Amino acid sequence: MTIDPKVAVTVAAAFLAYRLYSAWTSRTMDAGRPPHEPTVADVLVAKAMLTKALTLPPEIVDTIVDLAEYWPHxxxxxxxxxxxxxxxxxxxxxxxxxxxxxxxxxxxxxxxxxxxxxxxxxxxxxxxxxxxxxxxxxxxxxxxxxxxxxxxxxxxxxxxxxxxxxxxxxxxxxxxxxxxxxxxxxxxxxxxxxxxxxxxxxxxxxxxxxxxxxxxxxxxxxxxxxxxxxxxxxxxxxxxxxxxxxxxxxxxxxxxxxxxxxxxxxxxxxxxxxxxxxxxxxxxxxxxxxxxxxxxxxxxxxxxxxxxxxxxxxxxxxxxxxxxxxxxxxxxxxxxxxxx
Known part of the structure; x- marks a missing residue:
């Protein structure tokens, strides 16, 4: 069974983003500080970085950000x-x-x-x-x-x-x-x-x-x-x-x-x-x-x-x-x- 390289990159990127954000949040909470709460600008910058670094279409970047629960509020x-x-x-x-x-x-x-x-x-x-x-x-x-x-x-x-x-x-x-x-x-x-x-x-x-x-x-x-x-x-x-x-x-x-x-x-x-x-x-x-x-x-x-x-x-x-x-x-x- 062959795996589509784009699918593999997408899954890996989504998993990486989720793990990085979860790990950062855990360290922040362990240090006694509240977890990071992104602003609208933070989210837009993160999307731009993912798009440029991984050359991914917008809908895939949106999926990664959603999996990481990186949302303003x-x-x-x-x-x-x-x-x-x-x-x-x-x-x-x-x-x-x-x-x-x-x-x-x-x-x-x-x-x-x-x-x-x-x-x-x-x-x-x-x-x-x-x-x-x-x-x-x-x-x-x-x-x-x-x-x-x-x-x-x-x-x-x-x-x-x-x-x-x-x-x-x-x-x-x-x-x-x-x-x-x-x-x-x-x-x-x-x-x-x-x-x-x-x-x-x-x-x-x-x-x-x-x-x-x-x-x-x-x-x-x-x-x-x-x-x-x-x-x-x-x-x-x-x-x-x-x-x-x-x-x-x-x-x-x-x-x-x-x-x-x-x-x-x-x-x-x-x-x-x-x-x-x-x-x-x-x-x-x-x-x-x-x-x-x-x-x-x-x-x-x-x-x-x-x-x-x-x-x-x-x-x-x-x-x-x-x-x-x-x-x-x-x-x-x-x-x-x-x-x-």
Whole structure:
């Protein structure tokens, strides 16, 4: 059996890049320093070096960089303590107090979005949006001019999301056997998604007939549409669009729940990767293990990460249900990694 020399070079280069990066990261961590986190410029330089040294086509270089997990990322943090509960007097007694928006990531892949957006919202990552359902969507090409990169980005560039959550519940519960486990927990965190669209049913023309059309992404928060949680029209009370927060956690969006009836703060680090492949219908045991860890059993298939589009924004919501249940949030952090 003969081996194609190009295939051999590609495999060797990919393996070499992966081993070198892994070894460097290990040495850095052993020395007590945080691992190297590449910038966009670092990744572009590494690609140029691989291309020139090995005379490889761009798609092979992309594969090498992906295998080495050499990706830039954005970080969004919230370090203010807050309580999510129906009875929280600071938030009112409305059931809406059971669903609290925490923070949003920068738009995926748009490195210089704040400069081009002329955003005046402060703070951008904490501003609560008016509910707007999505309409006609922009293509990846509509965002390319906003990217600080000499090469176009992928339409679906996200590779990994890391959620770091410090929290606990009220410290007591009705079912004694659930205490210290993730069973019967009614305080949790859920991922959301925002996206700029060409139009939204909530953005009507002055005559109130047709949605206004945007020719280019405005990058203004007021024009963001919310994909998750879903937005619906409330014809009974509000006569306006509202966020639809179901009673139960969504298995495909539930990031993490608190340890049941445990007052001590627990730190959870949850990783969603584009290579995750746990299908909850085919691999019931693996999905059940995710649930045992406090995650949504349908969050292990990688779909949320793979489906994220250029310009998308990841959000995080804190939840609590029923009287006396309270979600004590001490800090949250989102790290979003993407390919360039």
């Amino acid at each position: 954005t970080t969004t943090e919230l370090n203010d303590s807050t309580v999510v509960a129906r009875g929280n007097t600071q938030m009112g007694t409305s059931p809406r107090a059971e669903n609290l928006f925490l923070l949003r990531s920068p738009p995926l892949g748009l490195h210089n979005w704040k400069r081009v957006s002329r955003a005046t919202d402060s703070p951008v990552d904490r501003t609560v949006l008016k509910p707007q359902p999505p309409g006609e969507e922009f293509s990846a090409n509509d965002f390319q001019e906003l990217i600080a990169s000499p090469i176009p980005l992928l339409a679906h560039p996200c590779r990994r999301i890391v959620f770091t959550i410090r929290s606990h519940d009220q410290g007591f519960g009705n079912v004694i056997g659930d205490r210290g486990t993730y069973n019967g927990s009614w305080t949790w965190f859920e991922a959301g998604l925002e996206r700029w669209c060409k139009s939204s049913p909530a953005q009507t023309s002055p005559a109130g007939q047709e949605p206004q059309q945007h020719q280019h992404p405005s990058l203004s928060l007021e024009n963001l549409c919310t994909v998750f949680p879903e937005v619906e029209w409330d014809s009974q009370v509000q006569q306006d669009y509202i966020f639809n927060h179901p009673l139960n956690p969504r298995d495909d969006l539930k990031v993490q729940c608190n340890v049941t009836a445990e007052r001590a703060t627990v730190v959870h680090r949850v990783v969603w990767s584009y290579t995750d492949d746990i299908n909850p219908e085919r691999d019931v045991k693996a999905a059940a293990k995710l649930a045992e860890q406090g995650r949504g059993k349908a969050t292990g298939d990688g779909k949320f990460v793979r489906d994220l589009r250029l310009g998308d924004i990841v959000t995080l919501w804190a939840k609590a249900r029923f009287p006396l249940w309270a979600n004590f949030v001490e800090s949250v952090r989102m790290d979003v990694y993407y390919a360039v």
